[in-house]
Amino acid sequence: MTRQQTVLVTGANGKFGRHAAQAFAAAGWSVRRFDRKTQDLTEAATGADAIVMGMHPPTYDLWADQLLPLHQTAVDAARAHDIPVIVPGNLYGFGPGAGAMFGPDAPQTATNPLGHLRRRMEALYRDSGARTIMLYCGDFLDDRASGNWFDRFIAKDAWKGRIAYPGDLDTPHAWCWLPDAGRIAVALADRRDSLARFEQVPVPGYTLSGRQMAEALARVTGAPVRAGQFPWWQLQLARPFLPVLRGVFEMRYLWSLPHRLDPAPLDRLLPDFVPTPLDQAMAKAAAALPKARSSASRRDFAAA
Secondary structure (H helix, E strand, O other): OOOOOEEEOOOOOOOOHHHHHHHHHHHOOOEEOOOOOOHHEEEOOOOOOOOOEEEOOOOOHHHHHHHHHHHHHHHHHHHOOOHHHHEEEEEOOOOOOOOOEEOOOOOOOOOOOOHHHHHHHHHHHHHOOOOOEEEOOOEEOOOOOOOOHHHHOOHHHHOOOEEOOOOOOOOOOOEEHHHHHHHHHHHHOOOOOOOEEEEEEEEEEEOOOOHHHHHHHHHHHOOOEEEEEHHHHHHHHHHHHOOOOHHHHHHHHHHHOOOOOOOOHHHHHOOOOOOOOOOHHHHHHHHHOOOOOHHHHHHHHOOO
């Protein structure tokens, strides 16, 4: 009888962690959920075949103190048991000058504080020798309202026929459908023994401009959706009172920096992977938004 594989998921109630836990369970893995308050990560990983690093400082203002120590615990656990740790990373390390295609061959040029911390976090895994699957993810699209840019700010009024886009309306921007990222994590964990010690895998997802996002939402909601500019001035007024907004403004440039994620590494490693079609993902994301035009429409699109 084949031994059931086990994954330890940290941050299993979070955005990436929740979808990873669901995907591993659906694939027949035994899923352990790590409790940061009561458990030691290295001890909790005993007997596991892989770790999902879903823990992350909840707000930008905590990055400087918490980001590297938090990831050091994952490095220590992965090294102690010689098992891979799957890290869902953002794109902050690339920065201006990295070119329009982000991936393993693109230079990481970010020098701003959050970008520099992101580069140091990645170097921590690479230089430690820990078995690492580093996923590069665009901005998240989720099947529930989870406080991402999409559902909290951009598309919260999509059912009223408008979105508020935070950058240039014609600039391509990378988006990650979280259920697909979870499936990719499982597929890579399944073939972990054939991967490089430090494997870098962009999650291609969808590349959309603001106007293209509005067009996709119009298709799945069945009514026109207009793309307008996000009111940054409102956040500017709140900035003196909310330390987290410093990071939000620091990373604002990414919304007007043309970029997409290199599909070649994923095509090489998982040639049979079939991503969720854009409109199917957008329909599920739209169904989670508030104030649908009708309950019937919301039910229909949620089932799409």
